[in-house]
Amino acid sequence: MKWLLLLCLCVYAVQCQESDYDDEDEGEKTETKPLDPRGHRPLEKSGETYTPARNVPPPISGGNRYRGRPTEAPVERQVHEKEEQPDAGGCTHASEQMGVLCPTGCELKTAMLKQEKNVKNEVSKLEKDVDDLSRSSNTIYNYVDGMSNALRERQIISDGNGDTVSQYTDDLETQHAFVKEAINTVFPSNIRILQGVLEKIRLKILRVEKAILAQKEGCTEPCTVSCPIPVVSGKECEDIYRKGGKDSGMYLIQPDSFYAPYKVYCDQTTQNGGWTTIQNRMDGSVDFGRRWDDYRRGFGNIAFDTGKGHCNIPGEYWLGNDRISQLSKSGPTEILMEMQDWSSNKVHAQYRQFTVQSETTNYLLAINGYSGNAGNGLLEGASTLFGENRTMTIHNGMKFSTYDRDNDNWTPGDPSKQCSRQDGGGWWYNRCHSANPNGRYYWGGAYTKNMAKHGTDDGMVWMNWKGSWYSLKTMSMKIRPFFAPTR
Numbered sequence: 001m002k003w004l005l006l007l008c009l010c011v012y013a014v015q016c017q018e019s020d021y022d023d024e025d026e027g028e029k030t031e032t033k034p035l036d037p038r039g040h041r042p043l044e045k046s047g048e049t050y051t052p053a054r055n056v057p058p059p060i061s062g063g064n065r066y067r068g069r070p071t072e073a074p075v076e077r078q079v080h081e082k083e084e085q086p087d088a089g090g091c092t093h094a095s096e097q098m099g100v101l102c103p104t105g106c107e108l109k110t111a112m113l114k115q116e117k118n119v120k121n122e123v124s125k126l127e128k129d130v131d132d133l134s135r136s137s138n139t140i141y142n143y144v145d146g147m148s149n150a151l152r153e154r155q156i157i158s159d160g161n162g163d164t165v166s167q168y169t170d171d172l173e174t175q176h177a178f179v180k181e182a183i184n185t186v187f188p189s190n191i192r193i194l195q196g197v198l199e200k201i202r203l204k205i206l207r208v209e210k211a212i213l214a215q216k217e218g219c220t221e222p223c224t225v226s227c228p229i230p231v232v233s234g235k236e237c238e239d240i241y242r243k244g245g246k247d248s249g250m251y252l253i254q255p256d257s258f259y260a261p262y263k264v265y266c267d268q269t270t271q272n273g274g275w276t277t278i279q280n281r282m283d284g285s286v287d288f289g290r291r292w293d294d295y296r297r298g299f300g301n302i303a304f305d306t307g308k309g310h311c312n313i314p315g316e317y318w319l320g321n322d323r324i325s326q327l328s329k330s331g332p333t334e335i336l337m338e339m340q341d342w343s344s345n346k347v348h349a350q351y352r353q354f355t356v357q358s359e360t361t362n363y364l365l366a367i368n369g370y371s372g373n374a375g376n377g378l379l380e381g382a383s384t385l386f387g388e389n390r391t392m393t394i395h396n397g398m399k400f401s402t403y404d405r406d407n408d409n410w411t412p413g414d415p416s417k418q419c420s421r422q423d424g425g426g427w428w429y430n431r432c433h434s435a436n437p438n439g440r441y442y443w444g445g446a447y448t449k450n451m452a453k454h455g456t457d458d459g460m461v462w463m464n465w466k467g468s469w470y471s472l473k474t475m476s477m478k479i480r481p482f483f484a485p486t487r
């Protein structure tokens with residue numbers, strides 16, 4: 001009986017290890033049981049209450065700053081004169097102007113180095129376990145051997161002691177044979193499986209080490225990528241478009257002559273262009289789990305060059321709350337949020353009105369006028385939730401929160417109840433979200449509670465499209481002065 005129990009335990013342990021470590025090579029894990037929609041933080045039994053709207057969204061300014069686009073651009077395109085403005089690169093921001101960082105993924109490297117230590121520890125622990133197991137299996141093997149000898153002796157003694165004893169011996173022999181068989185075949189094969197698992201992990205670590213080495217090399221010197229900035233400039237990307245800057249790429253804008261101009265990526269093709277990109281995610285190369293000051297000033301890489309001589313590919317960045325607020329308050333502003341899943345399906349959510357108040361109100365958000373096919377989570381909450389739970393996931397009328405500055409609607413003042421801490425990014429959290437565009441970047445899409453740092457849906461989530469446990473591949477937020485479409 002003891003043997004059988006031990007065997008069962010052994011087999012169980014082996015299967016456990018297998019399923020834990022095999023996820024990467026076998027591709028996407030298939031979820032057997034659908035996970036619950038998350039996003040909200042349900043009320044606890046202890047008479048807790050939730051006040052849905054602590055902040056009334058401010059009125060959104062009306063009128064038109066811009067007339068509709070004329071059918072022809074009034075100014076000739078001036079694209080050929082370009083001014084060289086080399087960017088200092090490397091792993092830190094070079095200037096106040098948020099220059100392009102070198103796209104070698106220094107942040108990835110840091111993240112990987114952090115992981116490396118954990119994995120190494122785990123493997124050495126596992127190695128010890130396998131050792132122990134093979135030692136204990138040797139002990140068991142010896143023990144069975146001893147038992148075989150004892151049995152043989154007893155057979156000799158019992159010869160001639162009559163039927164009862166011989167039947168007893170028969171039983172014993174059957175059992176002995178069974179145990180011996182198990183020891184000789186099941187044990188070694190289990191150990192072999194464990195060794196296989198270990199070998200796989202070792203290979204994975206080798207790969208990670210190689211990747212890290214490559215990253216280290218890429219980051220030894222600040223890169224010398226230079227991004228020529230087109231001479232055409234303006235208040236924002238719509239202004240630039242109207243002045244003839246019709247190619248998407250990095251431009252210098254100056255919304256207010258009182259402040260220094262800064263770089264931004266203009267999308268001049270989507271819906272006739274004129275879009276100032278305020279947020280972009282596409283490969284997880286920039287960490288979005290940042291402090292208040294980072295979100296206020298902006299962070300990341302505006303754009304980089306893919307060899308065409310100008311910076312026509314946007315990087316991952318957050319433009320900065322001060323800038324976003326200032327742009328959105330200069331007049332009626334619309335916002336376009338575009339996203340893609342890992343099968344390259346695309347959807348978007350567009351709001352005809354978008355305002356972010358200044359820092360004194362903690363960047364209070366006001367949006368309205370939804371259209372699109374991604375779902376209106378920002379205004380109406382997660383459609384998979386009901387009643388109060390849904391209300392908890394509305395973003396309109398919320399203040400901005402980061403992990404070091406809690407302005408959300410989840411038990412204000414309680415440091416253990418902070419949406420931004422749990423959900424991975426800075427955002428206009430309520431209690432907590434239906435959309436989490438600044439959440440953690442998960443490669444491949446589907447993720448689980450176990451993979452999340454705090455067991456919450458902290459991915460780059462848009463609940464009304466893909467639910468809580470799917471992290472999108474790309475996400476971007478672009479704003480444009482709102483004007484009546486040209487007829």
Ligand SMILES: *[C@@H]1O[C@H](CO)[C@@H](O)[C@H](O)[C@H]1NC(C)=O
Nearest residue numbers: 041042043385386387388389
């Ligand atoms: C809210 O969510 C909790 C658990 O997440 C659930 O028990 C409760 O029934 C939900 N309430 C409504 C109104 O759906």
